Amino acid sequence: MRLVVVGAAGRMGRMLIRAIDQAEGCRLVAAVERPGAASIGEDAGLLAGLPPLGVAMTDDAPAAFAAADGVLDFTAPDATVAFADLAAQARILHVVGTTGLEPAHLARLAAAATHTPIIRSGNMSLGVNLLAALVRKVAATLGTDWDIEIVEMHHRMKVDAPSGTAVLLGEAAAEGRAVDLAQQRVAGRDGITGARAPGMIGFAALRGGTVVGDHKVIFAGAGERLELAHVAEDRSLFAQGAVKAALWGRGRAPGLYSMADVLGLDTL
Numbered sequence: 001m002r003l004v005v006v007g008a009a010g011r012m013g014r015m016l017i018r019a020i021d022q023a024e025g026c027r028l029v030a031a032v033e034r035p036g037a038a039s040i041g042e043d044a045g046l047l048a049g050l051p052p053l054g055v056a057m058t059d060d061a062p063a064a065f066a067a068a069d070g071v072l073d074f075t076a077p078d079a080t081v082a083f084a085d086l087a088a089q090a091r092i093l094h095v096v097g098t099t100g101l102e103p104a105h106l107a108r109l110a111a112a113a114t115h116t117p118i119i120r121s122g123n124m125s126l127g128v129n130l131l132a133a134l135v136r137k138v139a140a141t142l143g144t145d146w147d148i149e150i151v152e153m154h155h156r157m158k159v160d161a162p163s164g165t166a167v168l169l170g171e172a173a174a175e176g177r178a179v180d181l182a183q184q185r186v187a188g189r190d191g192i193t194g195a196r197a198p199g200m201i202g203f204a205a206l207r208g209g210t211v212v213g214d215h216k217v218i219f220a221g222a223g224e225r226l227e228l229a230h231v232a233e234d235r236s237l238f239a240q241g242a243v244k245a246a247l248w249g250r251g252r253a254p255g256l257y258s259m260a261d262v263l264g265l266d267t268l
């Protein structure tokens, strides 16, 4: 499978180049960065800490997409919707790991997915997607007298909050309770907030150092607490998940897919 990495000089971009290099059944055919980026023209393998791959970093995304079967995209929301339009025009698979997407971005992705398959997840790891399935079950089992709070911590360079994973876990909790997360979420408490309203799903985001990604879902009841947690120790696992998603998505019908689809967890 011929794969393009966009945002190839980023933290995840470099991991994706390495994951493609190690995986069977796929190869890197292009590595894209924004026009004017310092990395343009450099060898993508060298940039990722590998021997040269003979793939020069480019800013020509349309040409790259025209000669590929899929694109791996861990960039930024506005870039991702622009890449979604290009992937739809080229009819190639789009794997989206970008987080911080607003409803307008999600609507653009849904439109692009009528032309080509898109696999999107706020977290590409097996552990987090299994955790989401567990959270859905626990939330469905416990009543709203159990408060749900989601705590996450990431490295100091992360630009969005709450994390895409925290939102994914919140959505799983809301699904379990058969409620709409948008109506129930509360984030960033500060000052005289008043008492906690029943049924809300709370988010707290911590930032510091080099933390790859810690998530905890707390179910707090009267006199007891249930805590489910995931710790990501190395971001290579997200890249490996994205490559797995690409191989799974090859030849699929147009539509929006999740990592739960890829991992076969949607029946849990």
Ligand SMILES: NC(=O)C1=CN([C@@H]2O[C@H](COP(=O)(O)OP(=O)(O)OC[C@H]3O[C@@H](n4cnc5c(N)ncnc54)[C@H](OP(=O)(O)O)[C@@H]3O)[C@@H](O)[C@H]2O)C=CC1
Residues within 6 Å of the ligand: 006, 007, 008, 009, 010, 011, 012, 013, 032, 033, 034, 035, 037, 074, 075, 076, 078, 079, 096, 097, 098, 099, 100, 121, 122, 123, 124, 125, 164, 235, 238
């Ligand atoms: N779903 C998952 O499993 C995971 C998701 N993520 C998410 O992936 C995203 C990227 O994270 P990370 O790699 O740490 O961030 P980085 O900032 O290190 O990398 C993003 C890269 O994308 C580039 N980029 C941005 N806009 C464009 C554009 N229009 N054209 C080409 N390249 C562009 C950036 O370039 P420049 O620096 O010039 O802006 C940068 O090189 C985030 O949203 C993060 O939350 C991260 C890990 C796992």
Ligand SMILES: O=C(O)C1=N[C@H](C(=O)O)C[C@H](O)C1
Residues within 6 Å of the ligand: 099, 122, 123, 154, 158, 162, 163, 164, 165, 166, 212, 213, 214, 232
């Ligand atoms: O920006 C990151 O680093 C990460 N982003 C994703 C998120 O927002 O949840 C996934 C992972 O936690 C790392």
